[in-house]
Amino acid sequence: MTALGLGCAQLGNLWRERCDAEARAIVDAAWECGxxxxxxxxxxxxGLSERRLGAALADRPRAEFTVSTKVGxxxxxxxxxxxxxxxxxxxPRTHxxxxxxxxxxxxxxxxxxLERLGLDRVDVALLHDPEFQPDSALRQGFPALAELRAEGVVGAIGAGSKDVTVLARVVAECAPDAVMVAGRYTLLExxxxxxxSACAATGVSxxxxxxxxxxLLAEDVPRAGLHYEYGDAPAALVARASRIASVCGSLGTTLPAAAIAFPGRESVVSAVVLGADDAGQVRRNAALFAAPPPDALWAELGARGLL
Incomplete structure (x- = not known):
């Protein structure tokens, strides 16, 4: 697993239509960036994201990449x-x-x-948003993933969610290999x-x-109309992000660079997974990942009560 990953929701036409060639260009750019x-x-x-990702990886050496998908x-x-x-x-709403x-x-x-991806196994399989049916997910879904892991159909298993409470339950009750934390350990919050801390103590990636x-943190200058939690960002959060961006600028870096670097400072974080609207954004994100902000940034944000 590389320390920088590509989140593939955009391959499924998140927010807007993309043709197959645009989607393929996103994956190709990611590969070119390592x-x-x-x-x-x-x-x-x-299912469109899985089909497009599978097609884009079909001619790549299988041993050289990691794919994670989800169940639920x-x-x-x-x-x-x-x-x-x-x-x-x-x-189209076909399903x-x-x-x-x-x-x-x-x-x-x-x-x-696996059929959509064109693969015979996936490297990581996660319970997707188990907070919607937590008892079923933890009592039935996770043991089912464990069976599939034992059969060699999946590698690491765990859960992915923006709900910290349910992920804490998964770590405490299920002994997963990994959890995906969506939007709950960021520069903003x-x-x-x-x-x-619990993951570090129990060996969970x-x-x-x-x-x-x-x-909201994806542009150098935060503004009204950017998304937060898949809706318009509240004015108070835009203002907070703007203050963080100002500190970033004073230290010669940018808000997106800091947002990308922040979670990876924790040794328990195995990978930072970033989506991208197009191939150019993939390249920008990879360049920012390769040139993290100065260490002084974190101390300055802390001193100002912004971190």
Whole structure:
């Protein structure tokens, strides 16, 4: 697993349509930048992300990359047309998502993912948003993943969520290999601090995702209209991000560079997983990752009560 990963929600047409060539260019740019960790899910574009990622990796040496996907939402065909924009993806609504963390549901989900990806195994399999059915996810879904790991169909297993409480339960009750923390250990907010400590104490790897808080930290100058939690960022958070950006500028760095570098400072974080709207953004993110801010930034943000 490379320390920088590509989050592949955009390959599923997150927020807007992208043609196959645009999606392929995102993956190609990531590969050119040395990224070998790719995270996807059936949820992303009703399977489109997995299909596009699989196609883009089909001619790459299998031993040279890591793929993670998720279970918990089965995709069932539907009639009726329309689109999936209510769930954030600009794709035709050909399927509906059905929560299912049962043993059969987990196995069916992974089987379908492997078919879409064109792979015979995935390196990481995660319970996706287990907070929606926590008892089923932890009591049925996780043991099902453990069976698949024993069979060699998956490598590491765990859970991915923006809910710190449910991830703490997974760590305490299930002994996962890894958890993906989405948007809860970022430059803007750190409610997952205790979770990271628990992971470090128990040998659980952390994948840090959502480090831009859905977009608010992705630009040098924060502004109204940028996303936070997949909606418009509140004015108070825009103001806070602007103050952080000002400190970054005074020390010769930028807000996105600091946002990318922040979670990776923790030794328990195995990879920082970043989405990208296009190939140019992949290259920008990789360049920022390779040139982290000065250490003085963290002390200065702390002194100003911004971290």
């Amino acid at each position: 990224i070998r960790t790719f995270d996807t899910a059936p949820h992303y574009g009703l 939402r089965l995709l069932e065909p539907v009639d009726g047309g329309g689109d999936d924009l209510a769930d954030g993806f600009a794709v 509906r998502r059905v929560w299912d963390f049962s043993r059969d549901g987990v196995r069916r989900s992974l089987e379908a993912s 750190q409610p997952a601090r205790d979770l990271l 952390v994948l840090a995702a959502g480090v831009f808080n859905s977009g």
